[in-house]
Amino acid sequence: MTMQADPSANSSAASETTVDRAEIEKFSKLSQEWWDPTGKMAPLHRINPLRLQFIRDAACRKFERSVRSLNCLADLRLLDIGCGAGLLCEPFTRLGAQVIGVDPSASNIAAAKLHAEKAHLSIDYRCTTVEDMDVRERFDIILAMEVVEHVANVGLFLDRCAAMLKPGGIMVASTLNRNWKSFALGIVAAEYVLRWLPRGTHQWDKFVTPDELARHLERNGLGITEQSGVVYSPFADKWSLSSDMDVNYMVVAEAVG
Amino acid sequence: MTTQQSIVICGGAFAGLALALALRQGLGAGVPIVVADPALANRPSRDPRATAIVAACRRLFETLGVWNEVAGTAQPILDMVVTDSKLEDATRPTFLTFTGEVEPGEPFAHMVENRYLIEALASRAEAEGVELRATAVTGNDVRPGGVMVSLADGSTIDASLLVAADGARSRLRERAGIATHGWEYDQSGIVVTVGHERDHQGRAEEHFLPAGPFAILPLTGRRSSLVWTEKRADAARIVALAEEEFHAELEQRFGLHLGEIKALDKPRAFPLHYFVARSFIAERLALVGDAAHVIHPIAGQGLNLGLKDVAALAETIVDAVRLGIDPGQPDVLERYQRWRRFDTMAMGFATNTLNVLFSNESALLRSVRDIGLGLVDRMPPLKNAFIRQAAGLTGEMPRLLKGEAL
Numbered sequence: 001m002t003m004q005a006d007p008s009a010n011s012s013a014a015s016e017t018t019v020d021r022a023e024i025e026k027f028s029k030l031s032q033e034w035w036d037p038t039g040k041m042a043p044l045h046r047i048n049p050l051r052l053q054f055i056r057d058a059a060c061r062k063f064e065r066s067v068r069s070l071n072c073l074a075d076l077r078l079l080d081i082g083c084g085a086g087l088l089c090e091p092f093t094r095l096g097a098q099v100i101g102v103d104p105s106a107s108n109i110a111a112a113k114l115h116a117e118k119a120h121l122s123i124d125y126r127c128t129t130v131e132d133m134d135v136r137e138r139f140d141i142i143l144a145m146e147v148v149e150h151v152a153n154v155g156l157f158l159d160r161c162a163a164m165l166k167p168g169g170i171m172v173a174s175t176l177n178r179n180w181k182s183f184a185l186g187i188v189a190a191e192y193v194l195r196w197l198p199r200g201t202h203q204w205d206k207f208v209t210p211d212e213l214a215r216h217l218e219r220n221g222l223g224i225t226e227q228s229g230v231v232y233s234p235f236a237d238k239w240s241l242s243s244d245m246d247v248n249y250m251v252v253a254e255a256v257g
Numbered sequence: 258m259t260t261q262q263s264i265v266i267c268g269g270a271f272a273g274l275a276l277a278l279a280l281r282q283g284l285g286a287g288v289p290i291v292v293a294d295p296a297l298a299n300r301p302s303r304d305p306r307a308t309a310i311v312a313a314c315r316r317l318f319e320t321l322g323v324w325n326e327v328a329g330t331a332q333p334i335l336d337m338v339v340t341d342s343k344l345e346d347a348t349r350p351t352f353l354t355f356t357g358e359v360e361p362g363e364p365f366a367h368m369v370e371n372r373y374l375i376e377a378l379a380s381r382a383e384a385e386g387v388e389l390r391a392t393a394v395t396g397n398d399v400r401p402g403g404v405m406v407s408l409a410d411g412s413t414i415d416a417s418l419l420v421a422a423d424g425a426r427s428r429l430r431e432r433a434g435i436a437t438h439g440w441e442y443d444q445s446g447i448v449v450t451v452g453h454e455r456d457h458q459g460r461a462e463e464h465f466l467p468a469g470p471f472a473i474l475p476l477t478g479r480r481s482s483l484v485w486t487e488k489r490a491d492a493a494r495i496v497a498l499a500e501e502e503f504h505a506e507l508e509q510r511f512g513l514h515l516g517e518i519k520a521l522d523k524p525r526a527f528p529l530h531y532f533v534a535r536s537f538i539a540e541r542l543a544l545v546g547d548a549a550h551v552i553h554p555i556a557g558q559g560l561n562l563g564l565k566d567v568a569a570l571a572e573t574i575v576d577a578v579r580l581g582i583d584p585g586q587p588d589v590l591e592r593y594q595r596w597r598r599f600d601t602m603a604m605g606f607a608t609n610t611l612n613v614l615f616s617n618e619s620a621l622l623r624s625v626r627d628i629g630l631g632l633v634d635r636m637p638p639l640k641n642a643f644i645r646q647a648a649g650l651t652g653e654m655p656r657l658l659k660g661e662a663l
Contacts, residue, residue: 037588045588052580070287070578091581094261118401119583
């Protein structure tokens with residue numbers, strides 16, 4: 001999920017008719033990898049229900065919907081930035097949202113399209129970046145989950161997101177804090193000891209503190225209305241929300257004043 | 258809203274119907290819920306057996322809106338007596354008595370006749386929009402994004418998940434290649450309903466006789482339901498006896514404390530066994546109730562264990578679907594399995610230990626267990642803990658068993 005545009009992006013983008021069989025097999029394998037809860041993406045699958053719940057609950061509060069409704073996001077336009085193979089896009093589509101998933105990796109987008117097709121879900125997947133999107137597009141919900149720590153320019157990235165947020169819309173972001181603890185857990189433990197993530201997945205100096213995030217958002221007239229740490233408990237093998245925002249954390253931002 | 262894939266439940270007894278109802282209430286009309294079972298053609302059920310419903314499960318039925326339907330025919334167990342004796346003993350010393358309330362006004366268990374409860378579940382499920390199909394599941398073809406379920410009437414259903422609630426000899430479990438681990442007890446349980454002259458005052462009795470437990474469970478209207486354990490050969494002999502001879506065997510064990518007694522239906526013997534499925538899940542398949550496990554009836558926990566599966570699976574599925582997650586996805590099913598399989602093994606182990614401890618004639622074991630029971634009887638906190646355990650109120654409780662709606 002890197003946010004630097006992939007140079008191969010436009011060449012192999014998924015206009016299915018022109019993609020050859022070997023390519024389709026490659027994407028289908030990639031899509032299986034993404035969607036296998038016991039495979040390479042296992043850590044993401046483990047944390048996914050918690051992310052879904054945090055986002056759904058924030059949206060339901062903001063748009064006054066019931067979390068018990070299977071259609072709680074109906075008629076809401078949702079943008080998922082860095083969507084990968086659609087682990088957030090598919091669930092939110094089922095809950096009624098009109099979902100646009102963007103990712104700079106053409107192969108991720110192809111994998112996402114293949115999977116959505118099998119699940120009979122209609123999702124607008126685009127191989128692009130926020131910077132390259134039409135500035136006139138507007139969304140009720142914008143998601144930047146595990147993305148800001150990968151972008152080249154956090155300020156610019158958040159400016160563009162804020163510009164596409166409808167008045168009364170919400171933005172949800174998750175990332176890694178920058179301190180000694182996030183270095184120990186987010187890099188040393190996750191990439192070297194537990195090997196949840198490939199080495200080099202994260203660069204610690206690109207991690208973003210909640211204060212930095214808040215400052216960028218504030219400049220765009222957005223305030224953080226909710227924030228929560230996300231912690232892993234090894235005994236229960238379970239992620240949960242916590243007031244401890246030292247390593248992984250999520251925020252909800254909306255227009256203030 | 259587009260209608261999502263169905264959830265198909267194979268088996269229309271307690272577990273299957275309760276699950277269907279719980280899912281329907283938790284998910285609403287967006288996810289079609291289908292129960293398939295040829296036995297649904299023979300409604301109302303004529304099952305002559307009765308079942309002990311412990312407090313946690315009564316709360317589940319109350320939350321599902323079926324308890325009121327059966328409350329009038331349910332007999333609360335107001336207290337319970339446990340004795341340890343040989344068959345020829347003239348008096349049976351009491352080692353343990355429970356006055357059975359988990360909360361003031363809430364008995365730790367009720368005796369309910371199966372036919373009433375099954376009909377209440379079926380009609381409620383139907384009224385709330387569960388599709389009841391009086392036909393068998395003949396095939397389940399897993400494909401990307403779901404499972405195609407074929408029924409004996411020739412139709413097919415595109416489902417996200419198939420649930421095997423098809424009993425101890427589950428065909429679906431077998432077809433999925435899930436092995437079971439367990440053994441046969443050289444015991445059968447004789448089940449018979451007995452009428453008696455005097456009122457039982459809501460008292461349940463469990464006599465640990467050398468051949469195994471002999472339980473007298475109170476029903477409404479001066480009747481009791483018996484679970485009477487014997488060696489398999491003896492059980493077969495006893496149920497085949499002529500009426501008068503059977504009566505003599507019955508009276509020797511039942512005693513005369515409730516006056517004259519009379520068997521009200523034909524006694525039937527069920528061979529006892531124990532097993533736990535090696536896995537409670539497979540691709541797009543989850544096992545619940547007897548399909549997943551059968552335990553010794555010594556502590557009356559079999560159905561309760563099954564209803565705990567139902568409550569846990571319903572909660573897991575409803576929580577997933579409300580997050581837009583495909584409920585047949587492997588990690589969702591894994592969550593259910595983790596929640597239930599350990600608890601089931603623990604209960605299987607406990608009931609097996611009880612049976613080994615009590616179903617024998619060893620004088621040494623007898624004094625050990627009597628001292629143990631005597632101690633428990635004199636220690637209120639310990640006794641209380643046993644009652645709560647027996648009432649199903651321990652462990653990580655699914656919301657439905659706490660009486661909370663999903």
